[in-house]
Amino acid sequence: MKRTLLLVAVLSASQAALAAGSADKGKTAFAKHGCWQCHGFAGQGGVAGPKLAPDPMPLEAMSAFVRNTRGGMPPYQKAILSDADLADIHAYLQSLPKARDYKSIPLLNP
Amino acid sequence: MARKDPGPQVDRRKFLSGVAAAGAATAAAAMSTPVARAAEPAPAPRVPSALRPTLQVAAAETETPRETTNRIGGRPGSDFMVDVIKTLGIKYLPANCASSYRGIHESLINYGGNKMPEFLTCMHEESAVGMAHGYFKIAGKPLMTLCHGTVGLQHATMAIYNAWCDRVPVIVVGGNDMDAATRPPGVPTFHAAQDINALVRDFTKWDDTPVSLAHFAQSFVRAYKIAMTPPCGPVMISLDAGLQQEVIRNHGDKLAIPRYVPTAPPQGDSGAVKEAARLLAEAQNPVIVADRAARTPNGIKLLVQLAETLQARVIDQGSRVNFPKTHYLSAPPTAVSGADVILGLELSDFWATVNSYTDNGENGGIGANGTRIKPGTKLISISSVELNTKSNYQDFQRFQVIDVPMAGDAEATLPALIEAVKAAIPGSKKAAIEQRGQAAKKAHAEAEARAKQAAALAWDASPISTARLCAETYAAVKDLDWSIVSQSGNVSDWLNRLWPLSEHHHWIGRSGGYGVGYGAPASVGAALANRDAGRFSVNIQADGDLMYAPGVLWTAAKHKIPQLAVMHNNRGYHQEVMHVQRLSNFRNRPANYGADMGPVGTRIENPDIEYHKLAESMGWWARGPIKDPAQLGSALKEAVKIVQAGQPALLNVWTQPR
Numbered sequence: 001m002k003r004t005l006l007l008v009a010v011l012s013a014s015q016a017a018l019a020a021g022s023a024d025k026g027k028t029a030f031a032k033h034g035c036w037q038c039h040g041f042a043g044q045g046g047v048a049g050p051k052l053a054p055d056p057m058p059l060e061a062m063s064a065f066v067r068n069t070r071g072g073m074p075p076y077q078k079a080i081l082s083d084a085d086l087a088d089i090h091a092y093l094q095s096l097p098k099a100r101d102y103k104s105i106p107l108l109n110p
Numbered sequence: 111m112a113r114k115d116p117g118p119q120v121d122r123r124k125f126l127s128g129v130a131a132a133g134a135a136t137a138a139a140a141m142s143t144p145v146a147r148a149a150e151p152a153p154a155p156r157v158p159s160a161l162r163p164t165l166q167v168a169a170a171e172t173e174t175p176r177e178t179t180n181r182i183g184g185r186p187g188s189d190f191m192v193d194v195i196k197t198l199g200i201k202y203l204p205a206n207c208a209s210s211y212r213g214i215h216e217s218l219i220n221y222g223g224n225k226m227p228e229f230l231t232c233m234h235e236e237s238a239v240g241m242a243h244g245y246f247k248i249a250g251k252p253l254m255t256l257c258h259g260t261v262g263l264q265h266a267t268m269a270i271y272n273a274w275c276d277r278v279p280v281i282v283v284g285g286n287d288m289d290a291a292t293r294p295p296g297v298p299t300f301h302a303a304q305d306i307n308a309l310v311r312d313f314t315k316w317d318d319t320p321v322s323l324a325h326f327a328q329s330f331v332r333a334y335k336i337a338m339t340p341p342c343g344p345v346m347i348s349l350d351a352g353l354q355q356e357v358i359r360n361h362g363d364k365l366a367i368p369r370y371v372p373t374a375p376p377q378g379d380s381g382a383v384k385e386a387a388r389l390l391a392e393a394q395n396p397v398i399v400a401d402r403a404a405r406t407p408n409g410i411k412l413l414v415q416l417a418e419t420l421q422a423r424v425i426d427q428g429s430r431v432n433f434p435k436t437h438y439l440s441a442p443p444t445a446v447s448g449a450d451v452i453l454g455l456e457l458s459d460f461w462a463t464v465n466s467y468t469d470n471g472e473n474g475g476i477g478a479n480g481t482r483i484k485p486g487t488k489l490i491s492i493s494s495v496e497l498n499t500k501s502n503y504q505d506f507q508r509f510q511v512i513d514v515p516m517a518g519d520a521e522a523t524l525p526a527l528i529e530a531v532k533a534a535i536p537g538s539k540k541a542a543i544e545q546r547g548q549a550a551k552k553a554h555a556e557a558e559a560r561a562k563q564a565a566a567l568a569w570d571a572s573p574i575s576t577a578r579l580c581a582e583t584y585a586a587v588k589d590l591d592w593s594i595v596s597q598s599g600n601v602s603d604w605l606n607r608l609w610p611l612s613e614h615h616h617w618i619g620r621s622g623g624y625g626v627g628y629g630a631p632a633s634v635g636a637a638l639a640n641r642d643a644g645r646f647s648v649n650i651q652a653d654g655d656l657m658y659a660p661g662v663l664w665t666a667a668k669h670k671i672p673q674l675a676v677m678h679n680n681r682g683y684h685q686e687v688m689h690v691q692r693l694s695n696f697r698n699r700p701a702n703y704g705a706d707m708g709p710v711g712t713r714i715e716n717p718d719i720e721y722h723k724l725a726e727s728m729g730w731w732a733r734g735p736i737k738d739p740a741q742l743g744s745a746l747k748e749a750v751k752i753v754q755a756g757q758p759a760l761l762n763v764w765t766q767p768r
Contacts, residue, residue: 031707034687034691034701034708036767037684037687037688037691037708037767038688038767038768040568040571040575040766040767040768041568041571041573041766041767042567042568042571042575042766043568044564044567044568044571044575044766045564045567046576046602046766046767046768047602047603047768048602048688048767048768051564051567069470070470070472070478071468071470072468072469072470074470074471074691074692074693074695074696075695075696076695077695077698079698079699079700080694080695080698080699080700080701099563099566099567099568099569100566100569101563101566102559102562102563102565102566105566105569107578107581107582107584107585108562108565108566108581108608109562110584110585110588
């Protein structure tokens with residue numbers, strides 16, 4: 001219950017602060033803040049972190065998760081990742097193209 | 111070492127000081143003898159003597175002539191050591207040369223003809239042990255290595271630890287000049303110690319210091335036998351330099367070589383086997399977890415038989431190929447969550463199999479623990495490692511309470527367990543078991559589709575995705591009798607997820623102790639075994655791992671050991687990249703990247719290492735760097751042809767981090 005309240009409070013605060021970002025700046029911020037380390041340069045995910053793109057979660061939910069995660073991912077507080085950079089990263093993830101259907105890739109159907 | 115037998119003495123100091131002169135004299139004598147004989151007049155007919163022959167003359171006429179043609183006055187003890195080694199059929203001896211074993215080195219290549227074993231020139235002792243490690247995982251037979259008992263063994267230790275954790279037999283023999291009163295001063299004394307074996311005693315199964323040739327014969331055969339009895343593991347013999355060089359004397363039957371008879375592996379207790387069978391037969395959802403269960407190809411067949419009898423899903427933790435990935439009962443690690451009975455076979459970490467750990471900085475920084483299984487789930491374990499646990503190194507992992515623990519070898523116990531399960535399954539259960547199988551088939555097909563769709567993500571990205579790296583490589587070798595001679599973990603397990611691993615030789619599994627630097631030498635050792643079996647070796651080679659001892663590339667070229675090495679060049683010690691980033695975030699401090707892409711001290715860039723040039727300089731065919739995924743397929747085709755012609759080939763591919 002306490003966590004739910006916290007999440008609601010964080011979401012409300014974030015919605016006011018977060019604005020639409022720039023995909024170009026977001027690509028740089030994605031590298032600069034080390035997001036690629038676990039999620040890959042295209043946000044494709046791997047054993048170290050889940051996929052982020054295409055179709056990232058909404059910015060508000062992503063912000064709440066990034067700031068408050070208590071799971072495997074370490075949190076990114078504002079001291080190390082600004083709201084502006086976070087919005088840019090989200091814009092970058094949104095800009096990434098959808099994956100091809102694996103059935104259309106011959107190498108994945110040997 | 112004090113020698114008890116006073117027989118003919120060779121003063122080693124005089125021997126050493128006279129080596130140059132003796133060598134010159136011997137060579138001159140050898141060259142001049144035929145000429146001198148040709149010039150001699152024919153000897154006069156011998157007149158019989160009326161006198162009784164002296165003891166010396168009688169001995170000369172009746173006994174086996176003493177060898178007086180060499181400077182040491184007979185056959186060296188190391189020749190007998192070679193006789194002992196040859197009885198065990200050890201095919202290769204990867205080693206870095208060292209003076210403390212020069213006696214046996216000389217015997218191996220001259221007296222022994224450099225066959226069984228064949229000496230393979232290595233550039234680092236860690237590489238030599240790593241090669242033996244990889245060789246065993248394909249061939250199922252151990253190799254021996256020689257090293258300086260001090261500095262060389264110090265180099266070898268990490269690789270010996272990996273072999274220990276991975277339950278792989280390696281016979282390590284360290285040269286050591288023990289007699290402080292006679293050994294040469296300077297370097298040989300720096301390279302001597304009272305007890306060289308102490309360095310590795312915590313992570314070897316057994317060690318010995320033979321003090322006579324007869325003792326050596328017993329020690330070596332015993333070492334081989336202990337190393338090969340499950341749980342297998344490395345063993346260590348300290349080999350005195352003086353013993354190698356001293357002359358073989360008439361010891362009569364004391365110099366007999368013991369016959370090697372393999373010890374039957376230990377089996378689980380019959381009562382415990384029955385109880386385990388009862389639990390498995392009556393379970394609603396039994397799950398089998400295997401780590402080092404299949405020691406041989408037959409182990410896979412047995413595990414398939416057990417799984418199909420129960421229609422139980424199998425999680426292969428992957429230190430060996432235990433179960434075919436292509437089988438519908440193959441399951442991911444998460445399958446434990448629905449189990450009511452879990453059978454663990456040779457697990458290195460049962461605790462982490464059924465519990466979770468989250469490195470999230472909570473609980474004062476130590477992270478959070480949780481269970482991954484339902485309350486009341488019954489746990490059964492069959493593990494030979496319980497028979498051979500030591501105290502210092504913590505490879506036994508966290509303590510896990512087990513309901514039916516068995517100290518025994520899993521593969522050896524499976525036949526009895528299969529029969530007991532068949533007998534214990536009630537007729538009323540057969541329909542439910544069949545239904546379990548149908549559900550498993552559906553889950554397996556869905557998981558395969560999910561894996562392929564995940565592989566399609568970032569398919570055209572540059573640097574190249576690890577999924578595409580693995581898919582492209584498979585396409586290049588799929589029609590060959592292939593064998594993966596590398597680890598899988600650093601490429602998001604794509605080898606396991608995309609390649610149809612089903613045979614014992616399809617993959618060598620992990621290193622055991624996770625000591626980085628294992629990959630390259632193990633791949634060369636495994637490729638050596640594959641070469642002899644006519645197979646094609648594929649190595650997805652991590653960049654940081656290769657740079658621990660890249661000289662093993664030269665060893666592969668020198669001894670014509672072909673393999674296709676495809677670099678997973680993510681330009682960093684990536685596990686550490688993530689660790690330092692994680693800690694920076696927990697402490698709410700921006701990670702200091704310096705001029706690199708990741709935390710200072712973790713990246714391998716600025717400058718980038720040109721692995722293709724490195725390999726080329728040591729006799730490999732190599733190309734790179736390849737950054738565009740569209741160029742990878744054609745480069746692989748070219749490289750495969752080179753490897754098929756017998757040369758090792760390397761492609762330097764820039765990849766995504768994981």
